[in-house]
Amino acid sequence: MSTEIVSSEKEIQNTDPRIKLIAAKMKKENYKADALIEILHTAQNAYGYLPMNILKFITKELKLPPSRVYSTVSFYHFFSLKSKGEHTCLVCTGTACYVKGALGLLDEIEHKFSLKPGQVSADNKLGVQVARCIGACGLAPAVVLDDEVHGKLTNEMITDSINAKIK
Amino acid sequence: MQNITIYIDDKKLEVESGKTILEVCRNNNIEILTMCHLEGVLDVGACRLCLVEIEGVNKLLSACTTKVAANMVIRTSTERIKRYQRITTELLFAERNHMCSVCVANGKCELQNLGYKVEMDSIRYPRLFPQCEVDTSHSWYVLDHNRCIMCTRCVRVCSEVEGAFNWSVKNRGYQVRIISDFNTPWGESTTCTSCGKCLHACPTGALWPKAIVQGQLDKKPEIIEELMAKRKMGL
Amino acid sequence: MNRNDLKVISEKAKEKHKKYKHKICVCCGAGCISSGSEGVLLKLQKEIVERGLQNEVEVIPTGCMGPCNQGPLVKYLPENTIYQKVDCENISQIVQSQIVEKKPIEDLLLFSDFHPKPFINAHDDPFFKKQLKIALKDCGDINPEEVEDYLAYDGYLALGKVLFQMSPEDVIAEIKHSRLRGRGGAGFPTGLKWETVYKYVSEEKYVICNGDEGDPGAFMDRSVLEGNPHRVIEGMAIAGYAVGANKGFAYIRGEYPLAIKRFEQAIKQAKKNGLLGNKILGSEFSFDIEVRIGAGAFVCGEETALIASIEGKRGTPKPRPPFPAESGLRGKPTLINNVETFASIVPILNNGGEWYSEIGTPKSAGTKVFALAGKINYSGLIEVPMGTSLREIVFELGGGIQGGGEFKAAQTGGPSGGCIPAKHLDVKMDYESLMSLGSIMGSGGLIVMDEKSDMVDVARYFMEFCMDESCGKCVPCRVGTKMMHDLLQKIYDGKGTSIDLERLEELAIYVKETSLCGLGASAPNPLQSTLRHFREEYESKIEQDID
Ligand SMILES: Cc1cc2nc3c(=O)[nH]c(=O)nc-3n(C[C@H](O)[C@H](O)[C@H](O)COP(=O)(O)O)c2cc1C
Ligand code: SF4
Ligand code: SF4
Ligand code: FES
Ligand code: FES
Numbered sequence: 001m002s003t004e005i006v007s008s009e010k011e012i013q014n015t016d017p018r019i020k021l022i023a024a025k026m027k028k029e030n031y032k033a034d035a036l037i038e039i040l041h042t043a044q045n046a047y048g049y050l051p052m053n054i055l056k057f058i059t060k061e062l063k064l065p066p067s068r069v070y071s072t073v074s075f076y077h078f079f080s081l082k083s084k085g086e087h088t089c090l091v092c093t094g095t096a097c098y099v100k101g102a103l104g105l106l107d108e109i110e111h112k113f114s115l116k117p118g119q120v121s122a123d124n125k126l127g128v129q130v131a132r133c134i135g136a137c138g139l140a141p142a143v144v145l146d147d148e149v150h151g152k153l154t155n156e157m158i159t160d161s162i163n164a165k166i167k
Numbered sequence: 168m169q170n171i172t173i174y175i176d177d178k179k180l181e182v183e184s185g186k187t188i189l190e191v192c193r194n195n196n197i198e199i200l201t202m203c204h205l206e207g208v209l210d211v212g213a214c215r216l217c218l219v220e221i222e223g224v225n226k227l228l229s230a231c232t233t234k235v236a237a238n239m240v241i242r243t244s245t246e247r248i249k250r251y252q253r254i255t256t257e258l259l260f261a262e263r264n265h266m267c268s269v270c271v272a273n274g275k276c277e278l279q280n281l282g283y284k285v286e287m288d289s290i291r292y293p294r295l296f297p298q299c300e301v302d303t304s305h306s307w308y309v310l311d312h313n314r315c316i317m318c319t320r321c322v323r324v325c326s327e328v329e330g331a332f333n334w335s336v337k338n339r340g341y342q343v344r345i346i347s348d349f350n351t352p353w354g355e356s357t358t359c360t361s362c363g364k365c366l367h368a369c370p371t372g373a374l375w376p377k378a379i380v381q382g383q384l385d386k387k388p389e390i391i392e393e394l395m396a397k398r399k400m401g402l
Numbered sequence: 403m404n405r406n407d408l409k410v411i412s413e414k415a416k417e418k419h420k421k422y423k424h425k426i427c428v429c430c431g432a433g434c435i436s437s438g439s440e441g442v443l444l445k446l447q448k449e450i451v452e453r454g455l456q457n458e459v460e461v462i463p464t465g466c467m468g469p470c471n472q473g474p475l476v477k478y479l480p481e482n483t484i485y486q487k488v489d490c491e492n493i494s495q496i497v498q499s500q501i502v503e504k505k506p507i508e509d510l511l512l513f514s515d516f517h518p519k520p521f522i523n524a525h526d527d528p529f530f531k532k533q534l535k536i537a538l539k540d541c542g543d544i545n546p547e548e549v550e551d552y553l554a555y556d557g558y559l560a561l562g563k564v565l566f567q568m569s570p571e572d573v574i575a576e577i578k579h580s581r582l583r584g585r586g587g588a589g590f591p592t593g594l595k596w597e598t599v600y601k602y603v604s605e606e607k608y609v610i611c612n613g614d615e616g617d618p619g620a621f622m623d624r625s626v627l628e629g630n631p632h633r634v635i636e637g638m639a640i641a642g643y644a645v646g647a648n649k650g651f652a653y654i655r656g657e658y659p660l661a662i663k664r665f666e667q668a669i670k671q672a673k674k675n676g677l678l679g680n681k682i683l684g685s686e687f688s689f690d691i692e693v694r695i696g697a698g699a700f701v702c703g704e705e706t707a708l709i710a711s712i713e714g715k716r717g718t719p720k721p722r723p724p725f726p727a728e729s730g731l732r733g734k735p736t737l738i739n740n741v742e743t744f745a746s747i748v749p750i751l752n753n754g755g756e757w758y759s760e761i762g763t764p765k766s767a768g769t770k771v772f773a774l775a776g777k778i779n780y781s782g783l784i785e786v787p788m789g790t791s792l793r794e795i796v797f798e799l800g801g802g803i804q805g806g807g808e809f810k811a812a813q814t815g816g817p818s819g820g821c822i823p824a825k826h827l828d829v830k831m832d833y834e835s836l837m838s839l840g841s842i843m844g845s846g847g848l849i850v851m852d853e854k855s856d857m858v859d860v861a862r863y864f865m866e867f868c869m870d871e872s873c874g875k876c877v878p879c880r881v882g883t884k885m886m887h888d889l890l891q892k893i894y895d896g897k898g899t900s901i902d903l904e905r906l907e908e909l910a911i912y913v914k915e916t917s918l919c920g921l922g923a924s925a926p927n928p929l930q931s932t933l934r935h936f937r938e939e940y941e942s943k944i945e946q947d948i949d
Pocket of ligand 2: 316371374
């Protein structure tokens with residue numbers, strides 16, 4: 001098993017510039033176990049999720065037990081072990097958005113794109129997620145499309161906005 | 168260490184400061200129910216069975232993690248505490264799939280024993296019947312998540328005593344599970360030394376050796392304490 | 403920079419502003435940005451240059467002005483005229499009319515879609531008139547991305563005063579005198595907390611700013627961090643001096659990228675100007691702040707879980723005692739306060755503890771920021787003296803119920819709080835009064851519900867939240883919230899029995915009293931408070947099952 005890690009790691013180092021970003025972050029944080037979450041943020045941002053070989057790479061560099069890393073990753077909702085899709089639509093289901101019809105938006109998305117929260121389309125173009133309050137309650141119901149907040153949405157608007165993204 | 172006076176269930180005691188309420192009670196033959204506590208490893212206060220009432224404190228505190236203080240007035244077996252111990256026990260039984268009659272630990276199980284102690288005659292809450300795996304990938308041992316109560320005694324023994332760090336916990340809330348390495352099969356672990364300490368630490372039929380016959384499980388949680396005591400003495 | 407330079411720079415910055423005749427602020431809080439205010443800002447800046455007005459008119463981006471629902475907002479000073487829902491097409495009209503012709507545009511005035519006669523000076527509107535901004539002061543007037551702007555508003559003068567004229571004991575005495583209580587939820591007296599940390603002897607101590615703000619429905623801390631980050635930094639540095647810590651951490655919710663960006667930028671600027679780092683302002687005191695980004699776990703707002711998270715671990719709480727004040731981050735004495743608590747420190751030191759203690763009610767001094775959301779006309783952010791009644795907040799500041807519906811309940815304190823029904827609309831918003839109604843102040847989220855809301859669903863919703871967010875460490879919360887959720891779902895689906903209701907009530911008390919941390923201990927609150935005030939809704943759902 002250990003040989004497998006090494007070879008996959010070489011592979012990524014050779015082909016993937018994102019790995020340099022993560023390596024630089026680890027160096028900056030002095031390979032401290034304390035900084036695990038910061039480093040995971042960097043990796044998650046670079047890849048959109050945490051590929052297993054990247055997790056193994058981080059684990060090895062920080063000299064941490066695998067179980068310590070996996071348990072931390074699986075605790076936090078920000079970290080995902082699966083690809084979330086090229087474009088993401090994050091529907092807020094916080095209280096204010098719930099009261100103002102977030103579930104309607106989710107129904108509409110399911111109806112139009114056949115995706116439920118947590119699912120990614122077959123072509124990996126679009127992933128749908130839910131969040132508990134993104135702090136844009138004044139604009140309820142709100143969604144985050146990629147990194148932009150869209151507020152006061154109607155069912156029609158959400159379909160249009162998503163289509164504009166994935167086109 | 169300095170001696171202080173405390174009162175437990177109306178009994179006046181002279182005790183060493185710096186000790187936990189649990190240690191003091193055990194030294195004085197006052198029964199405290201515990202599940203996540205294991206002699207020899209650090210306490211986490213997770214099972215909430217050892218809760219006690221302390222005069223002047225408006226919360227119940229876990230005896231295993233709270234240190235005695237001068238003039239503390241402690242109650243360990245009020246009606247309220249007994250009621251809560253029973254609910255905790257019922258919830259533990261309802262959470263996963265505990266079929267004692269077909270369990271390897273039947274008759275040797277701390278959870279079963281707890282059921283008797285709190286006089287649990289039925290479980291009043293709906294059983295959750297979660298889908299749980301049984302990991303038989305290790306050559307000698309089995310981890311059956313159906314019987315696990317998430318006390319994390321195995322996790323602590325593995326890290327604090329054996330230093331192997333094979334075990335940890337994944338997810339959160341009611342979806343927590345014990346994991347080996349990267350949530351990979353135990354048999355593929357790169358860290359497990361197959362020392363078998365977790366089997367002894369485990370209070371239930373969740374961890375057991377393949378080489379046993381049903382009902383003949385022999386767990387010795389006390390070996391952990393003995394080991395740590397020896398280690399402290401430099402043996 | 404040393405202390406005298408500070409005064410000079412502050413004066414200079416003031417001079418610089420004085421040379422402009424007009425000032426236009428464009429709200430660039432997260433709310434207004436998402437309705438497009440950044441485009442408005444760019445267009446406005448361009449328009450001013452094109453008309454050659456750049457020496458007369460100052461245009462700046464600011465933090466949240468309050469009425470987020472009406473954004474993008476553009477404020478014209480000194481008249482304090484606010485235009486709402488501004489888009490790029492309106493810009494030239496605004497410049498022409500407001501700057502050149504000096505005539506306000508009626509149709510664009512704030513709240514013109516609600517009032518037949520909107521106010522030209524926005525501060526005449528009850529939304530602003532009834533507010534008293536202390537923690538939010540300057541937020542919405544200054545550019546959060548420029549330290550000079552903060553200095554022009556007397557920024558860092560309090561820190562200078564503390565470092566050179568006050569001992570740590572003096573600072574603590576002043577905070578105690580102010581009777582400030584922690585704004586993170588529990589309302590613990592801040593001065594007392596500082597004193598406790600101060601008294602522990604240790605080489606190393608830490609100050610942590612809790613910006614996790616996980617309550618759904620709350621966005622106060624976000625606005626402070628985005629709108630006036632230097633205020634929080636200054637408060638943290640003062641706290642560091644008072645308790646004897648040289649290192650601070652700001653734990654900010656990962657969902658708040660703008661707050662993180664502005665806060666990190668502010669730290670850099672402060673360091674560059676000698677307002678953070680080694681020997682601050684030439685004194686003997688050194689203090690540094692690092693940002694830690696949350697990763698999506700509500701329980702990490704709990705202080706021991708937050709510490710575990712800063713240490714890079716699963717955010718599971720630990721039993722207290724020992725409290726972080728004694729043994730916190732890396733086992734060292736640690737002071738943890740909320741963002742809004744830190745934002746209140748500077749005004750207290752500038753105006754004196756006495757001044758602050760006289761605002762609000764006898765037991766709850768000062769002001770509180772609330773985030774208004776739900777079925778209310780003016781959703782947004784307000785700051786009012788403690789003790790303001792719920793009725794005033796909803797019907798005067800908040801402009802009443804959206805869509806002309808009827809007020810049914812207000813939810814405060816999020817998943818740890820409760821509902822206040824219509825018959826208690828006159829309740830004074832302070833720690834004790836809310837507690838006596840079975841709710842809590844919490845961090846300040848206030849969600850208004852109208853007659854269409856189903857209170858069993860509300861309870862179910864919050865229980866689901868707690869169930870999902872439980873860390874899973876202790877039995878009562880891990881299993882209890884799941885059980886309570888399932889029972890609530892059953893009742894909501896019309897399949898519950900009176901026995902289920904009985905079990906639910908018993909579990910609620912049990913989980914509350916036995917859980918390890920505050921998440922479990924307060925998870926039953928929404929359930930218990932809806933049962934207390936709206937029991938008939940539960941009963942109507944189970945009636946048919948009673949044989
Ligand atoms: C589950 C849970 C979540 C919490 N979330 C927050 C939070 O998001 N922000 C916050 O400031 N305090 C939060 N608190 C309260 C903190 O534990 C702590 O009391 C507070 O930060 C202390 O600051 P203060 O004294 O200034 O209020 C939370 C507590 C619990 C139990
Ligand atoms: S496997 Fe056994 S020791 Fe480990 S957590 Fe489960 S019940 Fe406890
Ligand atoms: S009360 Fe809930 S969140 Fe808190 S320690 Fe227990 S399981 Fe974790
Ligand atoms: S033995 Fe103390 S909480 Fe489990
Ligand atoms: S974000 Fe602009 S008013 Fe709140």
